[in-house]
Amino acid sequence: AQKITQTQPGMFVQEKEAVTLDCTYDTSDPSYGLFWYKQPSSGEMIFLIYQGSYDQQNATEGRYSLNFQKARKSANLVISASQLGDSAMYFCAMRESSGGSYIPTFGRGTSLIVHP
Amino acid sequence: DSGVTQTPKHLITATGQRVTLRCSPRSGDLSVYWYQQSLDQGLQFLIQYYNGEERAKGNILERFSAQQFPDLHSELNLSSLELGDSALYFCASSASLARANTGELFFGEGSRLTVL
Numbered sequence A: 001a002q003k004i005t006q007t008q009p010g011m012f013v014q015e016k017e018a019v020t021l022d023c024t025y026d027t028s029d030p031s032y033g034l035f036w037y038k039q040p041s042s043g044e045m046i047f048l049i050y051q052g053s054y055d056q057q058n059a060t061e062g063r064y065s066l067n068f069q070k071a072r073k074s075a076n077l078v079i080s081a082s083q084l085g086d087s088a089m090y091f092c093a094m095r096e097s098s099g100g101s102y103i104p105t106f107g108r109g110t111s112l113i114v115h116p
Numbered sequence B: 001d002s003g004v005t006q007t008p009k010h011l012i013t014a015t016g017q018r019v020t021l022r023c024s025p026r027s028g029d030l031s032v033y034w035y036q037q038s039l040d041q042g043l044q045f046l047i048q049y050y051n052g053e054e055r056a057k058g059n060i061l062e063r064f065s066a067q068q069f070p071d072l073h074s075e076l077n078l079s080s081l082e083l084g085d086s087a088l089y090f091c092a093s094s095a096s097l098a099r100a101n102t103g104e105l106f107f108g109e110g111s112r113l114t115v116l
Helices: B097-101
Strands: A010-014 A019-021 A032-039 A046-052 A064-069 A074-079 A088-096 A104-106 A110-115 B005-007 B010-013 B019-024 B031-038 B042-050 B053-057 B064-068 B074-078 B087-094 B111-115
Touching: A010 A019, A019 A110, A032 A064, A032 A074, A032 A104, A046 A064, A046 A074, A074 A088, A104 B042, B005 B087, B010 B019, B019 B087, B019 B111, B031 B074, B042 B064, B042 B074, B074 B087
Parallel strands: A010 A110, B010 B111
Antiparallel strands: A019 A074, A032 A046, A032 A088, A064 A074, A088 A104, A088 A110, B005 B019, B019 B074, B031 B042, B031 B087, B042 B053, B064 B074, B087 B111
């Protein structure tokens, strides 16, 4: 079964508008972490934001915020005031603590295109 | 620039051949992860090393092997290559298991392998 599900293969947004990228996850581990990474066309993976399962507040990093709804097992990424440079693939990932190895598992990604 | 260096950036080879991908982690990072990114499988975790020792294993084929050397650089060896092994291979590093716990994985730019 998929542990991380990103249902939006592609998203389009107008420059300066906000956009939400969806991510749902599945785990029975009470201690887990959720991350978002950005992969521009150049290929490198860039860490954006982290949310721990015990964190009470939603994580924020500049224009990125993570809308964490624990009961729904969702961890959506919100990008405010989109910029052309935000056009990229975005991956949601989850880290479980089983075996003490803390290996992130990635979703299939969402392609975001920002229009001028 | 993440500080993680991968070589070669591009590699074209034939089926049945063997290749070695090299990764130099960020200075001081003890943990190295290898991921395979293909169009149909997304980003798949292969193997993790921590301070020279194998720490976790993912969906790594028996034809593939890896090691981490005393200077902390790592190599991923792919043998008896098949067409389906064509993919982008990422190396990532983290300062410690605790830092990786919060998603602080720093990815290299990847090695793109094409098997003809």
